[in-house]
Amino acid sequence: MSPSRIRTALAAAALLPALLVACGGGSKDGNLLAQKLDWKDCPAPSQAQGGGNPPSPLPGGGTWQCATMEAPLDWSNPKGDTIGIALIRARANGDPGKRIGSLIFNFGGPGGSGVTSLPAFAGDYAKLRTRYDLVSFDPRGVGRSDPVKCKSDAQLDEYFQQDATPDDSAERAQLVNRTKQFNAACEKNSRRTLPHVRTTDAARDMDLMRQVLGDSKLHYFGISYGTELGGVYAHLFPKNVGRAVFDGVVDPTKNPEQSALGQAKGFQLALDNFADDCTSKVEECPIGDTAQNVKDRIAKLLKDLDKKPIPGSFPRQLTQTDATNGIAQSLYSKDFWEYLTAGLEEAYDGDGRILMLLSDSMNGRNQNGEYSNIVPANIAINCADDKPRYTVDDIKQKVPEFRAASPLFGDFLAWGMLSCTNWAVPGAADHPDVSAPGSAPILVVGNTGDPATPYEGARRMVDALGKGVGVELTYKGQGHGAYDSKDKCIQSAVNSYLLDGKVPTAGTVCS
Known part of the structure; x- marks a missing residue:
């Protein structure tokens, strides 16, 4: 962005609060800044949120509360239509005199429901609740x-079983056609929303x-994509x-490619670690007999499933695509490795149920055959x-590089770059x-074994935030993220910062 456009954008951002005061978006007094949230007991999650039961009562008593906040649908036109943003909170349970405020969570995706995720993981953040209302x-x-x-749902079942790693021109044409059909359905059913779901919109929300x-x-506590959202917020x-x-x-x-x-390399590293772990145990x-044998057998399974x-x-x-997706899901956490082992054992015997359940979890499908909207939203x-839009020829040229990075996941992730083909809304930027010059310190936690957001990204986030803003903390571990690993060193550092404002020494390593 040119300097003049940056100045224009910053000037517009500065004017937004004043415009909001003047706009009548549906709140009772026409002032979105003055709106009063109507907190009530939370209902059962909608299908788009993943379905299921209302959140369980909070430990020690109390209930989760939900509300809807109105925001401008189009932040460039704050006097126009509004959109409802669903919220959930657990009130702070410590000394009221020591309450700091609200701690807002985004658990990633993009496309994950914070309203359902926060209750699911709230036990991990119980200590933070002593001084914060936990909000998502x-x-x-x-x-x-x-x-x-x-x-x-029925169409999504078919869509997710398509061959996502085409081997010839006919399969490539079919993948492109199905992607265009899916994207056309998104435009038809969500035309109002699609232009207004950028990360900058969520940051303004x-x-x-x-x-x-x-x-x-x-x-703020941002995880995975939530770190990108947090970074964009800090910039604005x-x-x-x-x-x-x-x-x-x-x-x-990084751009999408x-x-x-980077994800191909990250998931390959996680698979290597999984194979090493399995074959290094006493039992x-x-x-597989060796780590390489484990990976060779997985590769053969996927090749056989393709046929x-x-x-x-x-x-x-269970198709090749389902199995690859299920394996990737199981590498997000070391806690899932036992399910991957069991799923592979069964698949070698001709039973694909466990790997399919793992794949369904990644795609947001429950056992009733209903899908959340995590994939469409993502x-x-x-x-x-x-901004980039990739063609078949682009990807064909890149496949060898991806395959070298990961024999197992390379093709799968390379061809996934077709997902924005013929998308109805232009992309905003390359990255x-x-x-965020002038921001308070932001604690940036990287995990050396992270498959989905490789460790190198933490250092680059620190550098991009700017001097004196990002503070890097390293976890030598496995899985996606670090705080939920239960590592005492990581949790102590994070808790000390959020609860007491103690910034850890930059470059601290926990292992």
Whole structure:
């Protein structure tokens, strides 16, 4: 962006609060900044949020509360239509005199429902609740916040079983055609929402949220894509940043191709670690004699499934795509490795149910055959954010590099770059701008074994935030993110910063 455009954008950002005061978006007094949230007991999650039961009572008593915040649908036209942003909170349970404010969470995706994720993981953040109201939300286009809708559940079953790693021109043409059909369905069913789900829109929603919640600063915990959202927020509103933590850090300097290649390397590293772990134990590894044998057998399984799927969750068959997706899901956490081992054992015997359940989890499908909208929302947000559009010829040229980075995941991630083909909304930029001069310190936590957001991204986020802003903390471990690993060193450092404002020494390493 040129200097003149930057100045124009910053001037517009400065004017937004004043414009909001004057706009009548549906709140009772026509002032979105003055709106009062109507907190009530939370209902059962909607299908777009993943379905299920209302959140369980909080430990020690108390209930989760939900509300809807109104925000401008189009932040460039704050006097226009509004969009409802679904919120959830757990009130602080410590000494009221020591309450700091609200701690807002985004758990990633993009496309994940914070309204359902926060109760699921709240036990991990119980200590933080002593001084904060724990708050999360469904970003626009997600869950109950005007969810992006594309295809029906039955159509999604078919869509997710397509061959995602085409081997010839006919399979490539079929993949392109199905991608175009999916994207056309998104445009048909969500035309109102698609232009307004960029990360910059969600960041502006968070600043409105901060003010409506009564906080002078935004205290924030971002995980995975939530680190990108937090970085964009810090860029737009550096003076409003309070205590913030980024965990499982997205590399903000990479374009979609570079990010996909980085993920190929990251998932390959996680697979290598999984294979080493299985074969290094005292008991016999049931899926291979050596680490290389484990990986060779997985590669053969995927090659065989490309030719002939095996029974999965009736009536669906486990395809090569399902199996690859399920393996990737199991590498997000070391806690899932036992399920990957069991799933591979069964698949070698012709039973694909466990790997299919893992794949369904990644795609947001429950056992009733209903899908959340995590995948449509993920595609919509990424395609609205990312300017590049890749062709079949582009990807054919890149496949060898991806395959060298990961024999198992390279093709899968390379061909995934077709997802924005014929998308209805142009992408905003090659990569996000997270430079945040003047911001308070932001704790940036990188995990050396992270498959989804490789460790190198943490250092690049620190550099991109700018001098004196990013503070790097390293976890030598496995899985996506670090705080939820239960590592005492990591949790102590993060808790000390969020609760007491103690910034750890830059470069601290926990192992």
